[in-house]
Amino acid sequence: MKLVSFLDGQRLGYGAVKDGGIVDLSARLGAEAPTIKDCIATSLGKAALETGRAAPDLALAAVKLLPPVPAPGKILCIGVNYADHAAEMGRKPPPYPTVFTRFADTLAGPGDDLILPRNSADFDYEGELAVVIGRPARHVREADAMAHVAGYSIFQDASVRDFQRHTGQFTPGKNFPATGGFGPWLVTADEIRDPHALSIETMVNGTVRQHGSTADMIFRIPAIIAYLSSFTALHPGDVIATGTPSGVAAGQTPPPWLKAEDVVEVEIGQIGLLRHRVSEEG
Structure with missing residues (x-):
């Protein structure tokens, strides 16, 4: 479904x-x-x-x-989870998942605008596979983790890079209002045989900026769920954004930051396409 x-x-x-x-x-x-x-x-x-x-x-x-789940109890995001993206950002693959959180009021539904903050122009796109939890999870083993997945969606983990880099913590750059695109729907787990074999592309104004595969994740979904559930309880409707492949604006010189009137789309095989226009903060 x-x-x-x-x-x-x-x-x-x-x-x-x-x-x-x-x-x-x-x-x-x-x-x-x-x-x-x-x-x-x-x-x-x-x-x-x-x-x-x-x-x-x-x-x-x-x-x-x-957004498929309009008010998730938790939105947990995994950073630098593709080796090619880690390389373009000058990072080594981490020994454990890099975890940061988003607030529910940062979400933007399918077709909603992504809001370019008035106090930054360093606005970047990040197309990601989202995992939605279906069963409570605490201290889950990797071997059992997929039984806790309700389904999958698309996430646009748009980043305000200068705020993200103010300190070693990502939180400020990931929590501006209407910067977390989520949708257009949740595809139930029974519809996707292997979530680690999905193509993922991000387009800006019709030009492909990111092209990768979920096969290239450093930490796969079972490992992510096992790690997250080792320090917090996951509940039905919680959302995990699993990281982005290479091609982000911050990895290019000069960076092609998102600007007002840009159209940014993320397409993931077997799920669909999530589309947003960028508009300026009022």
Whole structure:
């Protein structure tokens, strides 16, 4: 299934994409799974049955798509997780995953603008595979980690590089409002046989800037989940951004920073395409 969260007028709902429309699972499952987090945690099987036998309730064009999980409890991001990206940034591959956090209010849904901060022009793109947790995870072994994955999506981990480099901590450069693109949907894990065999491309105004494969991750998804769950509890709906391949603006001379009116797209095989326009902060 491709699960989406949406606004239908003022109503927040979620559903499955089917035949150019949406099967409204929030209405069909009701109190059994009132939010997409509840659906991920307890009702994916029921959601699949409803989607299989139902006609769409809504047209995709009639609703506003939101980030697939609009308010994750945790957004955990993995830095320098591709060797070629580590090299372009002048870093050695790390011995442990490099972890930083994003706040939920940094997210931008599919089609929303990415906001160029008024106090920086060093605005960079980073196309990434996102993993969404489906089962609580604490002290999980690598061998068991994939059983905790609900599905996959696309993440645009846009970075404000000068703020990122103010200290050794990445947090300021990763938490400007509307800089974390997320969507357009969550593809459930049963639809993707091998998440480490997906192409990933980032385009700016139609020109390919990043081209790689999730096969090139330094730390693969089981290792990431095992490490994260060793120091924090993961819950259904939590999001892990797994790192970006080479080709970012900061690795080039001069850096082709994102600017207002640019269109930045991330496409990941078997998932889809996430598109944003860049606009200036008001």
